[in-house]
Amino acid sequence: MADALDDVMQAFEAIGRELDKPDFEPDAGRNDWDEHADALTELRRRLEDEVLAHLDEAMKVLATENPAAPGNLRTSIAYLTAELAAVHHAAGRKSAADVLFARALRVGPDDGAREELEAAAREPDVFLKLTHARWHHRASDFAAGDAILRAAKRAAGEPALERAIRKSLDGPRPMGGSAPALFRINGFGFGLYGERDRRPDGSYIATYALSALWVPVLAIGAYRVVSQGNRYGFLAKERLSTFAKGWNFAVLGAIVLAIGWGAIGSYLDSPSRRAGIALEEARAFEDAGEAERAAVAYQHVIDVWGSTGGNATAAAAGLMRVLTTRVEAPLTASRVDEAIRVARRYEGLPDYARGGEPATVLSTALGEWADQIGDEDDASRMAALRLVDLGAELTTGSEAGALRARSAALHVAIAESLREEWPSEALRHFVQAGTPEAMEAATPLVASLGPSTLADVDADVRAWERAAGEPAARHHVAQLRTTLETWEADAQRTLALETGDAELLASLHEQQPEDQEAGAALADAKRATGEVDEAIALLETYGTPGRMSSYAQRSLASCYADGGRLPEADALLTRLVDARLPAFQEAQQAFDAATQSRVESLVARARAGNAPSLNTRLEGVYDEARTQEIFDVWLREQIQADASLAEIRDAYGAQTTIVPTVLALGTLKLRRAHDATGDERQAFLADAERLFLAIRQEAAGVPAYHLSLGQVYHRLGRTEEGEAELRGLLESGDPEMSLQVAGVYRELGLIERARAVATDVYDNRASGGELSEQLRLGAAQMMALMATTLDDREMWLGRAPQDNPAIRNELLGVRAERALRERNPAEASQLYQRACAGDVMVACTSVGRLAEDREDWAEARRVYTASCQANDAVACTSLGLLFELGRGGAEEPARAAQLFDRGCTHGDLVGCVNLAVLAEDGRGVARDLPRALELSRRACEGGEMLGCNNLGLLHERGHGVPRNLANAAREFRRACEGDLQVGCVNLGVRLLEGRGGVDRDVARAVTLFQTACEADELYGCTRLGLLHRDGSGVRLDERRARQLFTRACDGGDLRGCNSLGHAMQNGLGGPTDVDGGARLFETACQRVLAEACTSYGVALLTGHGAPRHPGRARETFQRACERGDLLGCNNLGSLLETGRGVRRDPYEAVRLYQLACEGGEARACFNLGRAHERGLLGAAPNLAAAQGLYRRACEMGYTSACSREAAAPTE
Structure with missing residues (x-):
C-alpha cells in the first residue's frame, strides 16, 4: 500500500516537472503543437494510469499518516489535471481537454478549488490564460505572467476565475536586487x-x-x-x-x-513614454527570435497602452509579424487551420488595432500561404480559397481586386471539377465566382435543374438571374417555379407528405416521379418497414447523390445508416454540410448583424421620442409592463417592414434548407460515438456538439435537436448542460416528449432517472391531462424494458392496454421464460412459438435456441434467418454461429463474418466479439488485428464480458497490441468479476504460471478451475484435468484427468480435445489410441486451435498417428505460430534449422527462437542457447549468452536446460 503512495507522488512530481518545460508552455498561439502531440498523449496516459488509477489506494495510506493530508493531495492532483486540460485546450484538443476537466472535478478537490475548476470547465479560454500566467510565474517571469493575467481579468466572466486571477496578481513576488533602504x-x-x-x-x-x-x-x-x-x-x-x-x-x-x-x-511616469518602452521591449524579443515572448509583449502593449498614440497599430503589426512567421513553410491544405487561427487572432483585436499595417502584414501572408498550398486538387483549392477570401476582406484598391480575381479563378476551377458528379455544388461556385464567364458556364447547369433540385439552389439561381442569365434557361427556371407552386398547392400531396402514408406516397410517386421530396418520403416509409434495399433502389433512380435534392440525399444517408453503412452515411452528409454550412453561417451572421444594427437604431429613436407611431400608441399608458409590450410589438413590426432587411432575410432564409441536414449529421455523429471508444468517441461527440451549436438559433424548440444535444453534453461529461437541455423538454408538459426524454436517460444508463420520468408519464403526472392509450402503452413498455425482475416485467406489461397485440405477445414471451426457468421446455416452446408468431423477435430467437438444444439445426436456421432479416441483432449473431460451426450445413466462415458484422452493427456486442475472433484468425475475412482489438474493446467497454476476455487474449498473444501478460490478467480479472467463467479460467492460467508481473497462486487457480467446471465452462474442466495429470495443486489422478478431458471435448472445448488426444496417444488414464489422438489434433487444428496445430504438426513430422509429411508439418507449425502458439514457433524454428524434409533457413529459425523465447517458451530459449554456443549464424560462439539462455530455460521448468547450463563452458 505504501508503494502506491510513493508511486503516485513520483508520477505527480514528474508530470509537474514536464509541464514546466518550454515544450508545454500553454499558449494557444503556438503553431508547433503537432510536434509535441505524442509527448502530450504520453503525459495524459501517465496521469490516468500512474496517478488517477491509484489515487484511492494512495489516499488510504496517506490518511493513516495524517487525516488532513488526503484532501490537500486531492486538491493538488485536481489542479495538475486541470493544468494538463488547459495544455490540451491550447493544443486544439478540445474534446480531450473537456474530459480532463471532468476528471479533475471527479478527483474531489476542496470547495474552493472545485469552484475554480467548475468555472474553468465553463470558461476554458480564460482558465488557459490563468494557467499560462502561472507557468510564467513558476519560471520567475512575472512581467509576462502579469501581462497575461491582466488580459485574462478583462475576459473573465466567472467570479471564481476573477478571484483566482486577482489572487495571482496580488501574490508575492521575489525580491529583485537588494532590500529597500531604511x-x-x-x-x-x-x-x-x-x-x-x-x-x-x-x-x-x-x-x-x-x-x-x-x-x-x-x-x-x-x-x-x-x-x-x-x-x-x-x-x-x-501588493x-x-x-x-x-x-x-x-x-x-x-x-x-x-x-x-x-x-x-x-x-x-509619462504614459506615452512607458508605452514606447513596452513596445521597444517587444521588438527586442522579436529581433532576438523569441517569438512567444514577443507575442505576449505585443499583446500587452495592445491591451494596456492601446489608446496611447499609435502604439496599438504598431504593436498589432508586430504581433502579426510574429504570428505569421511561426507558421512553418510550406503550408499545406491539411494545415490550413494554422493560418486561419492567425486570422482569427487578428479579428479578435480591438477596433483601434486593426487596419493599416497589421492588415497589410496579414493579407500579404495569406496570399503567400495560398501560393504555398497551390491548386493541384479540390482540397488544395478549397484551402487556398479560404485564405484568399480572408485576404480580400482585409485590403482595398488594386490589391483587393487582384485577390478577388484569384478567388473567382479558384471558384471556377473547383466548379469545373464538380460539375459532372455534384452539379449543384458546381453551380454555387460558378455563382460565387461572379464573373461573366463564370455565369455563362453556370447556364447549362441551371438548364439541367429539376423542380426538386431548384429548391436547394434557389438563392444561387436568383443571383444568376440578376446577372442577366440566358433567356432559354431563365424560361426553364420560371417553368420549374410554376411546377413547384402547383405541387405546394396540391392538397393530396400535402396530406401524403404530412401523414407519411405509404399508399398515398406510392400513388403520388407514380404520378410525379420527378418529385424528389415525395420520393424521399416514400423511401423513408419503406425504410421504416425494413425495406432498406428497396428504398435505396428507389432513390438511386434520381442518379448519383450529387444529382439528388437535399430531401433525397438525407433519406439516402438514413438508408445507409439503417443498413449498417454508417461511414458511407457520414461521408455523404459531411460532404453536404461542408459544402453549404459556411454559406449558411455567413448569411446568418449578416442577417443578425443587420438586424441588431436596425434594432439599436430603432431603440435610439424611441428613447429620443422620434417615433411618432410609437408615441401615439403610448399616449395615456403608464403601466410599465404594458409599455414594454407595446414597444415590443412596434419593434417587431418595424423590423418586418424594413425593406433594407428583406433581401438579407431572403438570402438567409434560402440557406436554412441545410439545417435538417446538419441536424441529421449531428445525430449520426452521436450514434457513431455510442459505438466508438477512446479518442475516436470524443472526436465524434465534439463533432456532434459543433454541428448542433451551429444551428442552435434555427433548431431551438425542435425537440429532436434538444434531445440530441442533451445526449452529447451528458456523454462529454458536461452533465449540467445536458440536464438543462432535457429539463427544458420535461418542463414543456408534453407527455410524449417526456417519454422520449426517458428513453434518452435509458440510453445514457441513467436508469433510475428514466424510471422516474416514465412512471410520471404513466401516472399522468407529466401533463395533468388525459393520457392517450398509445402513450400509456409506451410508458408501460419502457418500464417493462427496465424491469430488473421477471415479476416486475410481467406487472408492467399487465398494466399496459391489453387490446394491443404486441403487449399480449410480449406477455407470452415473459410467461415462456418463466416456464423455462421452471424446467418446463415443452410449455416454454409452445408459448415462445405463439409469441414469435406475433412478431416478438426476442421470442423468435428463443424458439431458435430451443431448436438448437434439440439439435434441430434446420429449424434454428429458419427461425434465426427470419428474425435477422427483421434486423434482430441477436438472431443475426446466432445464425452466424451456425454457419461458422457448420451446424445444419457446411462451415461457411465468410457468411458467418457477414452475419456477425450485421449483428454487431445493430447492437449485439457478442456479434462484435465473434467478428473480432474471425478477424484475428483471418477466417471469413482478411486478417486484421487492429480491427480485432477495436471490436473487442468496444464490446468490453459496452459491458460484454466476452469482449474483455478476448481483449485479454489479444494482450496475451501480442495481437494488435504489444504482448503484456499483466494487462491480459487485468482483462481476465474484469471478465471474471463480470461472472464470465471462461475469464475466470484464463485468470487462473495466469495465476498458475505467475509470469509477467502476476503473482503465482496455485490454490486460487485450482478454485477458479473447479468453480468454472462445475458451472459447465468446459475449458475449466480441461485446465483442471491438466492439474490432475501433473499432480499440481491437486492429487495426481490420470484417470480423472482423462475423464475431464473427455467431458470437455465432448462438450465442444477444442483445448480439451487436444489434451485428450495426448492422453490417448500416451495411454494416459485409459487405453492407447495413437491414430485417434492424431485425428483429434487434426480436427481441433482445422477449427483454428493453435496448440492443436502444434500437436498435429508433431504427428505429421514423426508419423506418430498420421502419415509422415514434413512439408505439411511445416505448414501446420506455421499456422500454429501465426495464431500465437509459441511452441509451434519453436518447432517451426527447429524444423527450419535442421532442414528435415524442408529447405534449411537458419536465419528464420533463430528469429523464431527469439520470438518464442521472449514470449516465455522454455524450449525456444534452450534452442537459442544452443545456437549461441555453436556460433550464431556464422559468428563466433557466445558462451556467456548461451549460459544465460540455458539458465532462463531451466528457471522456466525445462529440465534438459538445467544440466546443459551446469555443463556449459564459460568464457
Missing part, C-alpha cells in the same frame, strides 16, 4: 509601518513608506518581512493593501490641489 534624517526618510497577514513562521506584511516627522506620508510598496530586533529580514515583495492605495490617491490629490500637476512629475 533611514530617517530628522524624521524624514523611509521606514516600515503596520503589520498584516501574520503567519506561523513569524513573518508578516509591512508597508514601506515615505515619512515626514516620522509620520508615513506616501506608501511606496509592501514586503513580507521577519523582525529581527533592530533589523528586518525581507522575504518577498507584496499594497487597499487602504494604502487609497491613502496614496488622497495624498496625491492633495498635492495636485496644492501645487498643480507640474509639481508631481517626479511621482508619475
Whole structure:
C-alpha cells in the first residue's frame, strides 16, 4: 500500500516537472503543437494510469499518516489535471481537454478549488490564460505572467476565475536586487509601518513608506518581512493593501490641489513614454527570435497602452509579424487551420488595432500561404480559397481586386471539377465566382435543374438571374417555379407528405416521379418497414447523390445508416454540410448583424421620442409592463417592414434548407460515438456538439435537436448542460416528449432517472391531462424494458392496454421464460412459438435456441434467418454461429463474418466479439488485428464480458497490441468479476504460471478451475484435468484427468480435445489410441486451435498417428505460430534449422527462437542457447549468452536446460 503512495507522488512530481518545460508552455498561439502531440498523449496516459488509477489506494495510506493530508493531495492532483486540460485546450484538443476537466472535478478537490475548476470547465479560454500566467510565474517571469493575467481579468466572466486571477496578481513576488533602504534624517526618510497577514513562521506584511516627522506620508510598496530586533529580514515583495492605495490617491490629490500637476512629475511616469518602452521591449524579443515572448509583449502593449498614440497599430503589426512567421513553410491544405487561427487572432483585436499595417502584414501572408498550398486538387483549392477570401476582406484598391480575381479563378476551377458528379455544388461556385464567364458556364447547369433540385439552389439561381442569365434557361427556371407552386398547392400531396402514408406516397410517386421530396418520403416509409434495399433502389433512380435534392440525399444517408453503412452515411452528409454550412453561417451572421444594427437604431429613436407611431400608441399608458409590450410589438413590426432587411432575410432564409441536414449529421455523429471508444468517441461527440451549436438559433424548440444535444453534453461529461437541455423538454408538459426524454436517460444508463420520468408519464403526472392509450402503452413498455425482475416485467406489461397485440405477445414471451426457468421446455416452446408468431423477435430467437438444444439445426436456421432479416441483432449473431460451426450445413466462415458484422452493427456486442475472433484468425475475412482489438474493446467497454476476455487474449498473444501478460490478467480479472467463467479460467492460467508481473497462486487457480467446471465452462474442466495429470495443486489422478478431458471435448472445448488426444496417444488414464489422438489434433487444428496445430504438426513430422509429411508439418507449425502458439514457433524454428524434409533457413529459425523465447517458451530459449554456443549464424560462439539462455530455460521448468547450463563452458 505504501508503494502506491510513493508511486503516485513520483508520477505527480514528474508530470509537474514536464509541464514546466518550454515544450508545454500553454499558449494557444503556438503553431508547433503537432510536434509535441505524442509527448502530450504520453503525459495524459501517465496521469490516468500512474496517478488517477491509484489515487484511492494512495489516499488510504496517506490518511493513516495524517487525516488532513488526503484532501490537500486531492486538491493538488485536481489542479495538475486541470493544468494538463488547459495544455490540451491550447493544443486544439478540445474534446480531450473537456474530459480532463471532468476528471479533475471527479478527483474531489476542496470547495474552493472545485469552484475554480467548475468555472474553468465553463470558461476554458480564460482558465488557459490563468494557467499560462502561472507557468510564467513558476519560471520567475512575472512581467509576462502579469501581462497575461491582466488580459485574462478583462475576459473573465466567472467570479471564481476573477478571484483566482486577482489572487495571482496580488501574490508575492521575489525580491529583485537588494532590500529597500531604511533611514530617517530628522524624521524624514523611509521606514516600515503596520503589520498584516501574520503567519506561523513569524513573518508578516509591512508597508514601506515615505515619512515626514516620522509620520508615513506616501506608501511606496509592501514586503513580507521577519523582525529581527533592530533589523528586518525581507522575504518577498507584496501588493499594497487597499487602504494604502487609497491613502496614496488622497495624498496625491492633495498635492495636485496644492501645487498643480507640474509639481508631481517626479511621482508619475509619462504614459506615452512607458508605452514606447513596452513596445521597444517587444521588438527586442522579436529581433532576438523569441517569438512567444514577443507575442505576449505585443499583446500587452495592445491591451494596456492601446489608446496611447499609435502604439496599438504598431504593436498589432508586430504581433502579426510574429504570428505569421511561426507558421512553418510550406503550408499545406491539411494545415490550413494554422493560418486561419492567425486570422482569427487578428479579428479578435480591438477596433483601434486593426487596419493599416497589421492588415497589410496579414493579407500579404495569406496570399503567400495560398501560393504555398497551390491548386493541384479540390482540397488544395478549397484551402487556398479560404485564405484568399480572408485576404480580400482585409485590403482595398488594386490589391483587393487582384485577390478577388484569384478567388473567382479558384471558384471556377473547383466548379469545373464538380460539375459532372455534384452539379449543384458546381453551380454555387460558378455563382460565387461572379464573373461573366463564370455565369455563362453556370447556364447549362441551371438548364439541367429539376423542380426538386431548384429548391436547394434557389438563392444561387436568383443571383444568376440578376446577372442577366440566358433567356432559354431563365424560361426553364420560371417553368420549374410554376411546377413547384402547383405541387405546394396540391392538397393530396400535402396530406401524403404530412401523414407519411405509404399508399398515398406510392400513388403520388407514380404520378410525379420527378418529385424528389415525395420520393424521399416514400423511401423513408419503406425504410421504416425494413425495406432498406428497396428504398435505396428507389432513390438511386434520381442518379448519383450529387444529382439528388437535399430531401433525397438525407433519406439516402438514413438508408445507409439503417443498413449498417454508417461511414458511407457520414461521408455523404459531411460532404453536404461542408459544402453549404459556411454559406449558411455567413448569411446568418449578416442577417443578425443587420438586424441588431436596425434594432439599436430603432431603440435610439424611441428613447429620443422620434417615433411618432410609437408615441401615439403610448399616449395615456403608464403601466410599465404594458409599455414594454407595446414597444415590443412596434419593434417587431418595424423590423418586418424594413425593406433594407428583406433581401438579407431572403438570402438567409434560402440557406436554412441545410439545417435538417446538419441536424441529421449531428445525430449520426452521436450514434457513431455510442459505438466508438477512446479518442475516436470524443472526436465524434465534439463533432456532434459543433454541428448542433451551429444551428442552435434555427433548431431551438425542435425537440429532436434538444434531445440530441442533451445526449452529447451528458456523454462529454458536461452533465449540467445536458440536464438543462432535457429539463427544458420535461418542463414543456408534453407527455410524449417526456417519454422520449426517458428513453434518452435509458440510453445514457441513467436508469433510475428514466424510471422516474416514465412512471410520471404513466401516472399522468407529466401533463395533468388525459393520457392517450398509445402513450400509456409506451410508458408501460419502457418500464417493462427496465424491469430488473421477471415479476416486475410481467406487472408492467399487465398494466399496459391489453387490446394491443404486441403487449399480449410480449406477455407470452415473459410467461415462456418463466416456464423455462421452471424446467418446463415443452410449455416454454409452445408459448415462445405463439409469441414469435406475433412478431416478438426476442421470442423468435428463443424458439431458435430451443431448436438448437434439440439439435434441430434446420429449424434454428429458419427461425434465426427470419428474425435477422427483421434486423434482430441477436438472431443475426446466432445464425452466424451456425454457419461458422457448420451446424445444419457446411462451415461457411465468410457468411458467418457477414452475419456477425450485421449483428454487431445493430447492437449485439457478442456479434462484435465473434467478428473480432474471425478477424484475428483471418477466417471469413482478411486478417486484421487492429480491427480485432477495436471490436473487442468496444464490446468490453459496452459491458460484454466476452469482449474483455478476448481483449485479454489479444494482450496475451501480442495481437494488435504489444504482448503484456499483466494487462491480459487485468482483462481476465474484469471478465471474471463480470461472472464470465471462461475469464475466470484464463485468470487462473495466469495465476498458475505467475509470469509477467502476476503473482503465482496455485490454490486460487485450482478454485477458479473447479468453480468454472462445475458451472459447465468446459475449458475449466480441461485446465483442471491438466492439474490432475501433473499432480499440481491437486492429487495426481490420470484417470480423472482423462475423464475431464473427455467431458470437455465432448462438450465442444477444442483445448480439451487436444489434451485428450495426448492422453490417448500416451495411454494416459485409459487405453492407447495413437491414430485417434492424431485425428483429434487434426480436427481441433482445422477449427483454428493453435496448440492443436502444434500437436498435429508433431504427428505429421514423426508419423506418430498420421502419415509422415514434413512439408505439411511445416505448414501446420506455421499456422500454429501465426495464431500465437509459441511452441509451434519453436518447432517451426527447429524444423527450419535442421532442414528435415524442408529447405534449411537458419536465419528464420533463430528469429523464431527469439520470438518464442521472449514470449516465455522454455524450449525456444534452450534452442537459442544452443545456437549461441555453436556460433550464431556464422559468428563466433557466445558462451556467456548461451549460459544465460540455458539458465532462463531451466528457471522456466525445462529440465534438459538445467544440466546443459551446469555443463556449459564459460568464457
